[in-house]
Amino acid sequence: MRNGPTWFNVTSIALGFSFLYLPIVILVIFSFNESKLVTVWGGFSTKWYASLLHNQQLLDAAWVTLRIAVLSATLATVLGTMAALVLVRSGRFHGRSLFSGMIFAPLVMPDVILGLSLLLLFVAVDQSRGFWTVMLAHTTFAMCYVAVVVQSRLVGFDKSIEEAAEDLGCPPAKTFFQITLPIIFPGVIAGWMLAFTLSLDDLVVASFTTGPGATTLPMKIYSQVRLGVTPEINAVCTILVCLVTLGVIAASIATKRQQIQREKDERAAFGAD
Amino acid sequence: MAKKPIGPVRRVFAPWKDPNAVPFIEFRNVTKRFGDFTAVNNLSLKVYEREFFALLGGSGCGKTTLMRMLGGFETPTEGQILLEGQDLAGVPPFRRPTNMMFQSYALFPHMTVEGNIAFGLKQDKMAKADIEERVQEMLRLTKLQPFAKRKPHQLSGGQRQRVALARSLAKKPKVLLLDEPLGALDKKLREETQFELTALQESLKMTFMIVTHDQEEAMTVADRIAVMEAGEIIQVATPAEIYETPNSRFVADFIGDVNLIEAKVMETSEAGTKLQAVGEDFQIETSQKVGVNVGASVWYAIRPEKIRIVLGEEPLHKVNATSAVVWDIAYLGDVSIFHSKVGEDHTLRSTVANVTRLVERPISWDEQVVLSWDGDAGVILTS
Numbered sequence: 280m281r282n283g284p285t286w287f288n289v290t291s292i293a294l295g296f297s298f299l300y301l302p303i304v305i306l307v308i309f310s311f312n313e314s315k316l317v318t319v320w321g322g323f324s325t326k327w328y329a330s331l332l333h334n335q336q337l338l339d340a341a342w343v344t345l346r347i348a349v350l351s352a353t354l355a356t357v358l359g360t361m362a363a364l365v366l367v368r369s370g371r372f373h374g375r376s377l378f379s380g381m382i383f384a385p386l387v388m389p390d391v392i393l394g395l396s397l398l399l400l401f402v403a404v405d406q407s408r409g410f411w412t413v414m415l416a417h418t419t420f421a422m423c424y425v426a427v428v429v430q431s432r433l434v435g436f437d438k439s440i441e442e443a444a445e446d447l448g449c450p451p452a453k454t455f456f457q458i459t460l461p462i463i464f465p466g467v468i469a470g471w472m473l474a475f476t477l478s479l480d481d482l483v484v485a486s487f488t489t490g491p492g493a494t495t496l497p498m499k500i501y502s503q504v505r506l507g508v509t510p511e512i513n514a515v516c517t518i519l520v521c522l523v524t525l526g527v528i529a530a531s532i533a534t535k536r537q538q539i540q541r542e543k544d545e546r547a548a549f550g551a552d
Numbered sequence: 553m554a555k556k557p558i559g560p561v562r563r564v565f566a567p568w569k570d571p572n573a574v575p576f577i578e579f580r581n582v583t584k585r586f587g588d589f590t591a592v593n594n595l596s597l598k599v600y601e602r603e604f605f606a607l608l609g610g611s612g613c614g615k616t617t618l619m620r621m622l623g624g625f626e627t628p629t630e631g632q633i634l635l636e637g638q639d640l641a642g643v644p645p646f647r648r649p650t651n652m653m654f655q656s657y658a659l660f661p662h663m664t665v666e667g668n669i670a671f672g673l674k675q676d677k678m679a680k681a682d683i684e685e686r687v688q689e690m691l692r693l694t695k696l697q698p699f700a701k702r703k704p705h706q707l708s709g710g711q712r713q714r715v716a717l718a719r720s721l722a723k724k725p726k727v728l729l730l731d732e733p734l735g736a737l738d739k740k741l742r743e744e745t746q747f748e749l750t751a752l753q754e755s756l757k758m759t760f761m762i763v764t765h766d767q768e769e770a771m772t773v774a775d776r777i778a779v780m781e782a783g784e785i786i787q788v789a790t791p792a793e794i795y796e797t798p799n800s801r802f803v804a805d806f807i808g809d810v811n812l813i814e815a816k817v818m819e820t821s822e823a824g825t826k827l828q829a830v831g832e833d834f835q836i837e838t839s840q841k842v843g844v845n846v847g848a849s850v851w852y853a854i855r856p857e858k859i860r861i862v863l864g865e866e867p868l869h870k871v872n873a874t875s876a877v878v879w880d881i882a883y884l885g886d887v888s889i890f891h892s893k894v895g896e897d898h899t900l901r902s903t904v905a906n907v908t909r910l911v912e913r914p915i916s917w918d919e920q921v922v923l924s925w926d927g928d929a930g931v932i933l934t935s
Contacts, residue, residue, distance in 0.1 A: 450644075
């Protein structure tokens, strides 16, 4: 076996990365374009970022999106965690397969169908569409992602830890909040972040279920792009990319640190023996 | 009936022999079924206060299920479980005066050692100062003071085991349930901990109930052992009784090493019983009286260390003695085990303590030997 990268490896890595990230790099570069024309480079400038701050419509849309994302992610996390608990813990109850199938169906269901059916439902119950309907719609599809994430955390959970808590005099509900929840918390948080991101960048379901005064950022961007891509949109998107990247990096650094600390602790413990 | 700690004179602790003794824990015709599978089958058992009681059996014999029913984690399908005369039916685990030490230890990973030990006390709404005091007491008892602020993943296996023990003892339960508590420890640590457990039980004057598949462990720690098989108790007795007078071939075979000789009853009298080994030319005479007829098939069980082995051609009388040929020798350091062929298809095992440092074996392979034993050293089994 030869050490060091071969030309084949280097090429495949370069190709892979450019395929994934070239579009984003171009977007970021053109967000600093002096010229108003997206395809012509007119020199470096940050003026589009400045003008963003004065674009009240975009700022409003961002604010709506953020509120919807936080609310729906939280609600989806509560519901998804409950669903995961039922699926992992309740053993084999009547209709379990149906329930688990139905929980995971939205994962593969096309967004268009999900959006349309939700729209039909809101129309049927005569619910005027707006902020709350988008929020509910996002909760609906985000909760199954949360259920999947939390479930994977629960599968490796030693049930006797809960039994131990009950054995020591802790009633079941209290056991859940004092023992189970803290232990599965990383999974719950991961589920929340996933739900938050999904809500943040959803376009299809939101466009079906929204109403006046509740335009989300992806919808706003999409509608502006149809009138022509402006460097301003590039700037918004660059900010979004940066936010997401920072979040991912922070999360992975935290996980890595925790792991290193844990390994160190374990070495210390066994060394002390 | 007090059980005294180690002292010059140890009084006999045997409440099970006293017909007036009130059982502390009582299983009355308890059955537990999981679907079609019967884990515990119509089982009755009495355990007395301050007893160290062991449930011993192979995997799937129902011993853990029996203990979990006492802890409240399983509900009996039929029958009753009483603690101090009170029926435990419908009492959830968090209201039972029993505490359990789990096989996996089940420590709370997000709490320190102190937090783990204090958890049960906090549930009782104990005053803060009292909790602190009790936690310190438990840390002292289990020699865990230096690790009080550590989390479970920062501890070694032996330390975790002690945290689990301290946590289950902290509430001073009426009964401490131990589910294979030492299974995850290495042999040396396990043996040490076994003695610590007995000492602890005697000093705390509590009732302990242990589930184990390790017969040595059960014999070391327990006052009485219940040998279980297929959801039923085969024999309940003290370790010595179980070893010396097993009531069935199963128990004899399960506990320690044993030679089982198939025999026919030749003669029964006031003096005892005479047996003829099936397919062999020797007889067995014992003072044991069995309630079976002449001609009945029985088994004679004798432990290997009770069979003497000497070089020689033929015994004088083939009664409680037979000639044999050494077929295999296993040298284990402290003892040697001789497998000797008696006739064509029977082998008898005999253990000899290596009291002198042996360089050359006094008895070697393929040598003619005489095996002999005291008739009362073994026991006649009818089942």
